[in-house]
Amino acid sequence: MSAAAALADVHAARPDGARPILRFERVGHVFGTESCPLRALDCVDLDVAPGEFVAIVGASGCGKSTLLRIAAGLISPREGAASFDGAPIVEPRGEIGVVFQDAVMLPWFNVIDNVTLPARLAGRDMSAARAEAERLLENVGLTGFSQSWPSSLSGGMRQRAAIVRALMTKPRVLLMDEPFGALDALTRERMNLELARIAEQSRVAVLLITHSIAEAAFLADRVVVMTPRPGRIAEEIPVPIPRPRTPKTLSSPDFAAVCERARAHFLEDGGSE
Ligand SMILES: Nc1ncnc2c1ncn2[C@@H]1O[C@H](COP(=O)(O)OP(=O)(O)OP(=O)(O)O)[C@@H](O)[C@H]1O
Numbered sequence: 001m002s003a004a005a006a007l008a009d010v011h012a013a014r015p016d017g018a019r020p021i022l023r024f025e026r027v028g029h030v031f032g033t034e035s036c037p038l039r040a041l042d043c044v045d046l047d048v049a050p051g052e053f054v055a056i057v058g059a060s061g062c063g064k065s066t067l068l069r070i071a072a073g074l075i076s077p078r079e080g081a082a083s084f085d086g087a088p089i090v091e092p093r094g095e096i097g098v099v100f101q102d103a104v105m106l107p108w109f110n111v112i113d114n115v116t117l118p119a120r121l122a123g124r125d126m127s128a129a130r131a132e133a134e135r136l137l138e139n140v141g142l143t144g145f146s147q148s149w150p151s152s153l154s155g156g157m158r159q160r161a162a163i164v165r166a167l168m169t170k171p172r173v174l175l176m177d178e179p180f181g182a183l184d185a186l187t188r189e190r191m192n193l194e195l196a197r198i199a200e201q202s203r204v205a206v207l208l209i210t211h212s213i214a215e216a217a218f219l220a221d222r223v224v225v226m227t228p229r230p231g232r233i234a235e236e237i238p239v240p241i242p243r244p245r246t247p248k249t250l251s252s253p254d255f256a257a258v259c260e261r262a263r264a265h266f267l268e269d270g271g272s273e
Pocket residue numbers: 031032038040058059060061062063064065066067229
């Protein structure tokens with residue numbers, strides 16, 4: 001069974017309603033003190049539908065990570081609200097998985113113990129959790145590495161393990177903050193293909209933050225461009241490219257058009273990708 005088929009299987013029995021699975025309503029956030037405030041986000045309205053893949057691009061410091069941390073329940077927004085399936089997000093929850101740029105793994109745990117940690121913390125049956133983890137590891141190309149120490153894995157392998165760990169809670173939303181930013185270009189391309197397969201065949205909704213317009217256009221159903229700080233939504237660009245996405249996608253006129261439309265914002269602002 002392929003990684004994607006396995007993940008489709010993981011999510012198969014879940015009924016998805018028509019309402020957004022993730023919603024930001026007039027979300028604003030200010031850091032700093034009253035005398036020295038720093039407005040990171042301003043009036044962000046954004047919906048993510050069940051199973052949808054949304055990528056966010058924006059200049060460094062425009063508030064992308066802050067938005068994602070609000071969705072993860074790690075920060076309470078000063079203004080507006082974020083909700084998951086209609087309920088306010090007030091703390092981290094199992095249905096929302098998070099993958100950060102640095103695949104933080106506990107160095108004193110091997111791979112299988114790291115990826116099954118959420119299951120252990122949730123008090124799940126560990127033999128079932130281990131079997132599920134082994135299956136997911138196999139399907140992301142980490143067969144035979146379950147007993148390895150994190151220090152012996154490459155960056156790409158650690159990131160794959162981090163994705164498996166995030167999927168162990170059977171999330172309905174996967175939040176990804178520059179997950180492949182630290183990888184070399186070739187590994188990043190391979191990881192993009194893998195993530196595209198996961199997203200296409202599973203029903204997990206993905207909110208991806210990336211500095212790469214090409215990565216956003218390749219993976220997403222919709223590319224959201226943010227303004228420089230304070231971050232607002234400048235434009236939502238639909239990506240009319242059929243799935244499955246393949247390496248050939250990168251040379252399609254639609255792909256080039258989406259990239260050009262997104263890039264125009266950064267040229268206007270004097271910024272760069
Ligand atoms: N905990 C914090 N305390 C104070 N200021 C913060 C904090 N977190 C973020 N900021 C500030 O808020 C703004 C938005 O930060 P954020 O990390 O969300 O931006 P970003 O778009 O993700 O940036 P990058 O692309 O460089 O990662 C920045 O000016 C940052 O310095």
